[in-house]
Amino acid sequence: MPKAVDGPYDIEAVRKEWIGKKTEARRGRYPVEHDPIRRYCHMVEDTNPLFLDPDFAVTTEHGGVIAPPAMVSYFSGNGAWPRVQEQNLMGDIPTRGARLINMNTDWEYLRPIHIGDRLSAQSEVVDMFEKPIRLDPKAVWIVTENRITDQNGELVAVGRNTLLTHRTPEAVAADTEGARA
Amino acid sequence: MTTISTAQRYWEDVSDGEELAGYTLDLTWTKMAEQVSGSQDFYPVHHDPGFAQEAGHADIFYNTGFTQAALARLLTDWAGPGGWVRKLSFQMRKMNMPNDHLRIKGEVTGKSEGDGSMGEVTIDLWIENDRVGITTPAEATVQLPRRGS
Numbered sequence: 001m002p003k004a005v006d007g008p009y010d011i012e013a014v015r016k017e018w019i020g021k022k023t024e025a026r027r028g029r030y031p032v033e034h035d036p037i038r039r040y041c042h043m044v045e046d047t048n049p050l051f052l053d054p055d056f057a058v059t060t061e062h063g064g065v066i067a068p069p070a071m072v073s074y075f076s077g078n079g080a081w082p083r084v085q086e087q088n089l090m091g092d093i094p095t096r097g098a099r100l101i102n103m104n105t106d107w108e109y110l111r112p113i114h115i116g117d118r119l120s121a122q123s124e125v126v127d128m129f130e131k132p133i134r135l136d137p138k139a140v141w142i143v144t145e146n147r148i149t150d151q152n153g154e155l156v157a158v159g160r161n162t163l164l165t166h167r168t169p170e171a172v173a174a175d176t177e178g179a180r181a
Numbered sequence: 182m183t184t185i186s187t188a189q190r191y192w193e194d195v196s197d198g199e200e201l202a203g204y205t206l207d208l209t210w211t212k213m214a215e216q217v218s219g220s221q222d223f224y225p226v227h228h229d230p231g232f233a234q235e236a237g238h239a240d241i242f243y244n245t246g247f248t249q250a251a252l253a254r255l256l257t258d259w260a261g262p263g264g265w266v267r268k269l270s271f272q273m274r275k276m277n278m279p280n281d282h283l284r285i286k287g288e289v290t291g292k293s294e295g296d297g298s299m300g301e302v303t304i305d306l307w308i309e310n311d312r313v314g315i316t317t318p319a320e321a322t323v324q325l326p327r328r329g330s
Contacts, residue, residue: 036221043219043247044206046254049187050262056187060262068257069266070249080223099236100224102245106270135237169237 002090002142002165004098011130011140014094022124023089025149028076032117036074037067066112072148072157075113076121089123090163095140097167103141107159118151126160136166138175189261192300192325195289201259201304203286206251208243208279220246242276248308252319255285255306263326265299271319281310287321299324 037051049056050066057065067075078084113119127143141164148157167175206212217228225232227244234240248271256266277283287306295301301324308317 039215040219040246040250043212043215044250044254045204046250046257048254048257050257057262062262068250068253070246070253070269074221074246080221100226102273104270104272105245105249106268108268109266112265166236168235 002093002095002098002100002140004096004165004167005094009094009096009138009140011128014140015128018089018093018125018128020125021089023122025120025122025147026076027118027120029078029084030075032067032071032075032113032115032119034065034115037065037071040068040071040074062112062114065115067114069109069112069157070107072107072109072113072119073121073146073159075117076119076148089125089144090142093125093128093142095142095165096138097136097140097165097171099135099166099168101164101166102161103164104162105159106161107157109157111154111156113150113156119156120149122147122149131164133164133166135169136172139164139166141165187262189263190259190325191328192292192295192302193328195292195302195325197289197291199289201255201287201289201306203255203284204258206283206285208277208281208283210279213241213243213279216243216247219250220244222246238276240278242278245273248273248277248317251283251285251308252306252317252321255287256304256321256323259287260323260325265324266321267301267324268322269319270321271317273317275313275316277308277310277316278312281312284309295324298327298330300327301325 054065124145126145129141133139143162146159150156222244230241285308287304290305291303293301304321306319307315309315
């Protein structure tokens with residue numbers, strides 16, 4: 001979660017400091033496993049046996065269950081609990097507000113991931129800018145690139161994500177009042 | 182709901198403009214819980230109406246993991262076990278909220294030879310609901326095997 005700052009905010013200084021910063025490649029907490037795949041499929045009522053049925057999946061060219069492609073992010077992370085102190089770009093980027101809306105996502109998937117694979121992720125800030133939204137005339141947008149590799153260091157997926165950060169209506173109103181005073 | 186995605190689709194059999202068999206999802210409060218379980222995204226704007234309203238939203242809205250999974254399911258159902266979703270891009274322009282009825286749909290926009298044994302198909306896909314229309318336009322590239330490959 002980005003770090004909302006009180007007081008003056010200089011987007012040009014933040015851009016200069018943060019664009020190009022990247023994390024080390026960090027390995028996800030657990031290998032690719034069946035049960036998270038089952039829960040993931042459940043939310044969109046996906047019954048695909050390639051993801052859910054080992055007896056079927058072994059008969060395919062994949063030779064076993066693979067994860068839905070978009071689960072590369074899930075399995076390269078630590079999950080929500082227990083919390084882990086780690087180098088986290090998004091946790092330190094200064095923004096005006098702490099509220100978040102994810103906007104655009106763009107992934108290329110290079111190869112399937114199988115049960116037992118160990119994925120790692122590396123993130124880089126590739127752009128930041130201010131652009132108004134209905135809720136906040138000074139919303140700050142952050143574009144990151146995420147590279148996912150497997151246990152052999154081979155690239156399995158590359159994604160770009162655009163996250164906008166904004167202030168609550170109360171904080172926007174307070175800022176506007178302050179500017180008038 | 183009980184789509185059995187075992188039939189293989191081949192590149193030669195796809196035509197430009199072809200519609201993908203879409204599907205629907207109802208955003209009940211149970212679905213909201215499934216969203217949090219499946220995505221493991223516990224940011225409260227996706228499950229706590231009071232938190233969402235404090236930020237200026239009418240209600241909670243469904244998260245990126247759910248949205249991406251819903252779009253990808255349309256593609257993997259369609260492609261069959263030997264197909265591969267190579268690229269998926271989407272823009273979350275409007276929100277999917279509690280009690281919305283979602284339709285996830287798509288249409289083939291082009292074919293190319295690709296390289297190796299797989300041909301490529303480009304697809305426009307989207308999520309729409311009754312309340313605000315299209316919420317999430319998306320584009321994808323899917324690789325499909327050729328017959329006899």
